[in-house]
Amino acid sequence: MSDAVLVHQDGAVLVLTINRPAQRNAVNGAVSREIADALDRLESSPDLRVGILTGAGGVFSAGMDLKAFAAGETIADPVRGFAGLVKRPPTKPLIAAVEGWALGGGFEIVLSCDLVTAGSGARFGLPEVRRGLAARGGGVFRLPRVLPRAVALELIxxxxxxxxxxxxxxxxxxxxxxxxxxxxxxxxxxxxxxESAPLSVRASKKVAIESADWPIDDGFDRQSAILDPVFASEDATEGVAAFRERRAPVWKDA
Structure with missing residues (x-):
């Protein structure tokens, strides 16, 4: 394990920092592997509920490390893909905290996260077409899902x-x-x-993402398979009891 990604636990939050500021946090094989490992930890640890992904040195990420790629290095993680994320994001919430540039693959990392915070100097872009390439890390299909179609197409x-x-x-x-x-x-x-019930958060995220292409007539039936276990959970009982007793709930994620 190198120090290409710094991992720090802050209570129920796991903070991942891409730590290659001299390379503008460009993603090489070590970054992809270490992000994937950290996300596996986020998924498997019951005491972790949310992840944050950011970059060191005032830059989020300039995308793929072209020198590493040209040298024949395997950049993508075999399971989670580029940056250990874009093909298989975690089921738990992941927030991108962006300062400076998030370009190309760096922007595709952002688009793979659930929520985004940004400093006022942050800049985003998919410049691949200017280099005879294309944003194949999810950018060309994720961007039109989060921005108006015309705006997304202009940027692409x-x-x-x-x-x-x-x-x-x-x-x-x-x-x-x-x-x-x-x-x-x-x-x-x-x-x-x-602070919210982790089982409820994961299930709600799953429905929100997967329902994008559900026919309206099938929506309620499809969500039932995902949301009904939430209503039958111990946490649902605990949430109602805590509300009645005017106290903070104690979640079991069960």
Whole structure:
């Protein structure tokens, strides 16, 4: 294990920091493996409920490390894909805390997360078309799902960057912070999520993501298979009891 990704647990929150500032946090094989390992830890640990992904040195990520790729290095994790994330995000919530540039694969990492906080100086972009390439880490199909179609197509086809204020205007960014404040904003969001019932959060996230292509007529039947166990859980009983007794609930994730 190298120090390409720093991992720190803060209560129920696992903070992952891509730690290659001299390379603008470009993703090589070590970054992908270590993010994948950290996300496996997030998934398997009952005391962890939310993840935060950020970058060191005031930059989120410049995308794939082209020098490592040219040298024949295997960049993607075999299971979770590029950056140990884009093909198989965690079932638990993951927040991107963005400062500086999130370009190409770096932006695709952001798009693989559930929520986004950004410092005022953050910049996003998919410049692949300017290099004769394409954003194949999920960018070309995820971006039109989070931005209006015309806006997404403009960014995809021109490769032009856009700033944090515009990203927040169109709903890509949940919290716009002062420069340097993205991580603090993400920690605030994470703690709010961690206070909720973890079983409910995971199931609700699953429905929200998977229902994008469900026919309306099938929606209630399909969600039942995912949400009915939530209502039958011990945490559902605990949540009602805590409300009646005016106390904080004690979740068992069961």
């Amino acid at each position: 086809m021109t490769g032009a960057p856009f700033d944090a204020e515009r990203a927040a205007h169109f709903g890509l960014v949940n919290r716009l912070a002062d420069e340097g404040g993205a991580l603090s904003a993400a920690q605030e969001l994470a703690k709010m999520i961690a």
